[in-house]
Amino acid sequence: MWRWLVIAVGVLTLSALSGVGAYQLVRPAIERGHAGGTPGKWQEIAWTFPRDGWPAGRAFRCASCGGGGVELYVRPKIGFCNCDKGVADDDEVDRVADLDLISARFAPSEAGKAVHVAGLAGRSRFYNLKMQDGAQHAAIGIALSHRCDLLVAVAQGNATPSELQHEALEYLASGEMHRWMLASLGGR
Amino acid sequence: MSGRVKFAILAAVSVACANGAAAQQQKIGAPPESQNMKLVGYSDLQARSAYQPTIHRQGDRYIAYIGHHGGTDDIPMPLNPLTGNAEPNGTSIVDVTDPAHPKYLKHIPGQEGKYESGGAQMVRVCDGKSLPKGDPNAVYMLRAVGSQGHEIWNVADPANPVLVVKLGQGLKDTHKNFWECDTGIAYLVSGVPEWRTRRMTEVYDLSDPAHPQKIRDFGLPGQEPGSTGAVPTELHGPISLGPEGNRVYFGYGTDKGGFLQIVDRNKLLSGPKEPTPENLRYPEVARMPMSAFNGAHTVFPMKGMPIAEFAKDKDGQARDIVMIVDEAILNECAEPRQMVWFADVTTETRPMVISSWTVPEASGNFCERGGRFGAHSSNESMAPVFYKKMAFIAFFNAGVRALDIRDPYHPKEVGYFIPSITEKTDKRCVPVEGKDRCKVAIQTNNLETDDRGYIYIVDRANTGMHILEMTGPARAVAGLK
Numbered sequence: 001m002w003r004w005l006v007i008a009v010g011v012l013t014l015s016a017l018s019g020v021g022a023y024q025l026v027r028p029a030i031e032r033g034h035a036g037g038t039p040g041k042w043q044e045i046a047w048t049f050p051r052d053g054w055p056a057g058r059a060f061r062c063a064s065c066g067g068g069g070v071e072l073y074v075r076p077k078i079g080f081c082n083c084d085k086g087v088a089d090d091d092e093v094d095r096v097a098d099l100d101l102i103s104a105r106f107a108p109s110e111a112g113k114a115v116h117v118a119g120l121a122g123r124s125r126f127y128n129l130k131m132q133d134g135a136q137h138a139a140i141g142i143a144l145s146h147r148c149d150l151l152v153a154v155a156q157g158n159a160t161p162s163e164l165q166h167e168a169l170e171y172l173a174s175g176e177m178h179r180w181m182l183a184s185l186g187g188r
Numbered sequence: 189m190s191g192r193v194k195f196a197i198l199a200a201v202s203v204a205c206a207n208g209a210a211a212q213q214q215k216i217g218a219p220p221e222s223q224n225m226k227l228v229g230y231s232d233l234q235a236r237s238a239y240q241p242t243i244h245r246q247g248d249r250y251i252a253y254i255g256h257h258g259g260t261d262d263i264p265m266p267l268n269p270l271t272g273n274a275e276p277n278g279t280s281i282v283d284v285t286d287p288a289h290p291k292y293l294k295h296i297p298g299q300e301g302k303y304e305s306g307g308a309q310m311v312r313v314c315d316g317k318s319l320p321k322g323d324p325n326a327v328y329m330l331r332a333v334g335s336q337g338h339e340i341w342n343v344a345d346p347a348n349p350v351l352v353v354k355l356g357q358g359l360k361d362t363h364k365n366f367w368e369c370d371t372g373i374a375y376l377v378s379g380v381p382e383w384r385t386r387r388m389t390e391v392y393d394l395s396d397p398a399h400p401q402k403i404r405d406f407g408l409p410g411q412e413p414g415s416t417g418a419v420p421t422e423l424h425g426p427i428s429l430g431p432e433g434n435r436v437y438f439g440y441g442t443d444k445g446g447f448l449q450i451v452d453r454n455k456l457l458s459g460p461k462e463p464t465p466e467n468l469r470y471p472e473v474a475r476m477p478m479s480a481f482n483g484a485h486t487v488f489p490m491k492g493m494p495i496a497e498f499a500k501d502k503d504g505q506a507r508d509i510v511m512i513v514d515e516a517i518l519n520e521c522a523e524p525r526q527m528v529w530f531a532d533v534t535t536e537t538r539p540m541v542i543s544s545w546t547v548p549e550a551s552g553n554f555c556e557r558g559g560r561f562g563a564h565s566s567n568e569s570m571a572p573v574f575y576k577k578m579a580f581i582a583f584f585n586a587g588v589r590a591l592d593i594r595d596p597y598h599p600k601e602v603g604y605f606i607p608s609i610t611e612k613t614d615k616r617c618v619p620v621e622g623k624d625r626c627k628v629a630i631q632t633n634n635l636e637t638d639d640r641g642y643i644y645i646v647d648r649a650n651t652g653m654h655i656l657e658m659t660g661p662a663r664a665v666a667g668l669k
Contacts, residue, residue, distance in 0.1 A: 053444035053480040079443075079518045084305040088360070091384045091419070100418035107416035186619025 041065070042171055047073070049101045054080075057098075058180075065167040066159020072168055073098060074177075076184040077150040086145035087122040094125070097141030098154045105130040106139065109161065117169055118178040120144035120151060124169075126161040140164045142172070146185045212553035214609045214629055221552070224603030224662035225590060228642065229655040231290040234266050235612040236277045238646035238653065239309035240364070243284065243569070243638040246315075246327055250638060251346045252290070253313055253329055254280040254646055254653060256298065258306025260614055268295045276300040277307040279331055281346045287642050287655045293347040299334025308333045310362065310377075313343070314369035314397075321372070321396035328352065328397045330374065332362035338376055340397045355400045361386040364425025364485075366436075371395060373403075373457065375426045375436065380405055382413040383463075387422040389438070391456065403457060408440065408447070408475075409465035421445045424485045424515070427568060428453060433491065435473070441483025442515040443526050443562075448476040448487050450510075450536055476531060476539040478512070481524035485515035486565045489533075490576045495595060508534045509596045512541075516562025516584055519616050520627075521555035526562035528581055530596040545599045547586040552606075558627025559616035559649060560584035564634065571639035578602070578658075578666050580643055585629040588645045590658065592665045602662040606630055607647065607654045614649040641668050 041064060047056040057075020077096060082088060087096075090112040099106045112125030122144035129137045139156035155168035171177060220227060237257040244251050256277035259265055265274040270292070278298030283291040298308030310332040316322030329341045329349065337357035341349040356362075360379025367374040372395025379386040388407035392400050405412075408420040421441040428436040436456060438449040455471035478484060488511040498505045510533050514526035527546035533539040546563070547554065554561040564582045567574065574580075579599075581589045587606030591599045607630050616631070617624040633648035643656040658668060 051480070078522060082305065083303055084301065092386075094384060095419040104418045105416075106418075187622035 042072070045071070049073075052101075060171070062167060062171070066157050066163045068158030070155055070157035070159050070164060070167050072153060072155045072171060073101065074151070074153040074172070074181070076181075077152055078185075079148055081145045081148050081150045083148040087143045087150070090123065090125055093123050093141050093143045096143050096150055097125075097152050099127055099129065099139060099141050102139065102154065102156055103129045103131055109138075115142065115144070115169065117142070117144055117172045118181055120146055120181070122151075124165065126165075129156055138164055140168055142168065149185050151181050151185060213557055213627060216609055216611055216613075218608055220608045221587070221606040222604065224658060224660045225588070225605035225643070225656050226659045227605070227607075227654055228657050229284070229286075229288045229290050230652060231280075231282050231292055232610070232612060232652040233280050233282075233646070234268060234292070234295060235263070235650045235652070236266055236280065236295075237303070237307070237614070237648050237650050238280075238633060239307070239648070240311055240634050241636045241644045241646050241653065242311050242313050243636050243642075243644055244313040244327070245639070246344075246346065249283060249285045249346075250287075250640075251293075251313075251343070252280075252282040252284045252644060252653065253311045253343070254282065255309040255311040255331060256280065256307045257309050257648065258299070258301040258303050258334070260302060260650070262614070264302055265300070270295065278333075279308050279311055279329070281343065281349070282653070283346065284638075284642075284644070284655060290653070290655065294349060296331075296341065296349055298331075299336055301334055304335075306334050308339075310365050312365055312367040312374075314367055314372075316344075316397075318369045319372045319395050319397065323398075326352075326397075328394075330365060330367050330394070330397075332365060332377070335359065335361045335379070338362065338365070338378070340394070340400075352398055353400060355392065356390055363387050363423070366426045366428055367394065368428055368430050370430060372397075373428070375428060377423055377425055383407060383411055384413070384415060384419050385411040385422045387424070389423060389426065404461035405463050406456060406471075407463070407468060408449070409468045412463040412465070412468060415465070421447060421483065424483065427486075427488060429489060429491070433489075435489065437487040437489050437510060439484030439487035439512065441478070442485060443481075443483050443517045443523050445480050446478040446483035446512075446514065448478070448484055448510060448512055448531060448539060450474045450533060450539070474533070474537045474539055476541075478529075482514045482526060482529070484512050485563075486513040486568065487511070488513070488566050488568060488579070490593075490596075493576050493594075493596060495597065497595060497597065504534065507532050507596070508536075510539070511566060511579055511593070511596070513563050513566045513581060515564045516560045519559055519618050521549075521561055522618070523562075526564075528563050528566075528579075528591070528599070530593070530599060532596075542597050543599055545591060545601070547583050547589055547601075547604075552586060554586050557585045558629035559631045561586060564632075567635055567637045567643070569637045569639070571637065573639055573641045573668070574637050574666050580635050580637060580645075582632045582635050582645065584631050584633070584648070587630060587632045588635055588643065588656070590643075590662060592662075594665070602665055603658060603660075605645070605654070605656050607632070607645070607651060610651055613647070613651045616649065641666065
């Protein structure tokens with residue numbers, strides 16, 4: 001009798017873990033640095049920002065991108081989007097794209113534009129970030145919607161805005177990142 | 189033990205463990221769950237998703253005005269049996285003079301659109317005779333129309349409302365307005381296109397509702413046009429204590445990064461109006477940031493509450509309290525718990541949270557029932573029957589919860605009511621492995637009380653409006669016989 005109970009509990013535990021396993025399935029390839037257009041180009045690094053209203057996302061660094069490397073921060077924001085309108089305007093990119101994680105002092109350098117990445121529609125916008133040490137960085141904020149949810153990304157570094165955009169969008173559109181993004185938005 | 193018996197036990201254990209919570213899911217035909225609260229009457233509200241109920245005494249009648257969210261994917265425009273037409277959700281008008289037999293009088297269609305993109309979710313009502321320049325024979329209903337603007341209707345004959353004026357058109361969004369019936373000052377939650385947020389405040393003088401006068405725009409520094417950097421959390425709604433109290437309490441946020449902002453009303457109305465950071469800060473008395481995990485849907489002020497425990501203290505026997513209610517927005521507990529907080533604002537510039545309250549999840553396995561679980565809103569009536577004694581909190585799939593708040597340092601539940609679902613109750617879904625997994629549960633969204641002691645709760649998932657009363661020992665808390 002006890003043997004059967006133990007088996008039953010085991011089966012249930014394995015079932016519960018299967019969902020988590022599916023979500024994690026896509027991570028190893030990214031962590032080996034094979035997710036970008038160029039194998040090994042992007043390396044996952046620690047998410048160093050303090051806890052805020054959303055769970056931590058994922059951070060990546062491309063040392064060879066631009067003139068001095070580019071960092072990319074990505075995370076889902078579940079239930080933070082107009083379900084019908086999606087990312088409606090540039091103000092919404094200002095509000096949601098996590099630029100304030102890097103610096104609360106940011107200013108758009110030009111109007112944003114519509115983007116489509118990995119089947120998700122949204123907007124991107126270029127910014128100038130003023131860091132605490134007085135340095136200024138270019139950055140791009142990206143907000144993509146899926147139903148009532150958002151996938152946001154911010155890339156910054158010593159690169160031109162167009163380089164930032166190219167590298168960030170290319171990496172987000174890569175197969176492994178695409179799968180992780182969809183999994184993080186509920187698997188759809 | 190035979191193989192068949194073992195298999196049966198294994199299957200039973202598996203099913204019981206995997207679906208233990210399913211036993212808690214609501215079923216059509218099952219009775220409501222309740223304690224010290226009783227159903228008095230019911231209206232299905234034409235199976236429209238309901239947001240704000242406002243109960244207004246008009247002469248000898250009590251009229252309920254209910255704002256609706258937009259339609260659903262399945263039924264974008266429900267049928268209005270009174271007209272025979274499919275109509276986009278708007279405002280329901282129900283005669284609740286006899287609460288046991290509410291009579292549906294009228295549906296005023298709202299903006300086409302689904303969920304929060306349509307409808308006419310917010311509604312406030314003032315008598316013309318109480319407004320300084322109103323038509324004394326009129327009763328005015330102010331409503332938000334979808335995301336686009338606001339309207340005022342004359343509902344003196346609630347079965348035959350007449351449009352008076354439209355205002356604030358072309359907005360990004362609207363939400364939970366407030367209207368002072370004795371002065372006409374209205375705080376409209378709007379999204380003025382140039383502002384960096386979907387929801388801020390347009391302050392209007394609606395003392396003559398037929399001729400609205402815009403006073404100013406207001407919001408948090410960083411939300412104003414032309415600003416840069418981080419954008420503070422958007423507004424949810426204000427409540428004013430009018431010229432006598434000289435304070436307006438603003439709640440910002442839903443389920444994240446909220447603020448309670450206390451504003452000097454005189455400075456807000458008469459101060460410099462250009463939306464510069466300095467001018468936006470000028471009327472602010474205090475701003476209390478909440479946790480990144482919680483927002484402020486409703487901020488309900490209760491000044492001068494005598495605290496029995498402090499009665500013998502030489503100072504501080506009475507406290508100014510603000511009840512802050514968060515809003516849960518995600519289904520099946522996919523976010524930090526949204527609940528109720530009490531802040532002591534006696535020293536206004538140093539507000540401090542002193543207590544909190546939530547429904548114990550395990551008391552109903554609410555995270556497994558489907559839909560949202562958590563707080564959303566409270567009653568806002570300041571009628572003496574319940575004010576500073578009891579508060580009613582809409583808790584989505586946990587129904588309405590009645591709290592004894594006479595000691596806000598130690599709020600305690602004295603009753604609850606979770607309505608039954610019906611065949612009209614809409615499903616709520618979560619993504620599981622790429623597909624929607626849906627459940628049907630009550631979603632008590634908002635509520636209001638009247639001066640007779642009835643409690644009106646409305647459902648976001650199309651179940652309608654339930655009119656309730658307190659029973660048993662809980663009536664004593666409010667001093668009801």
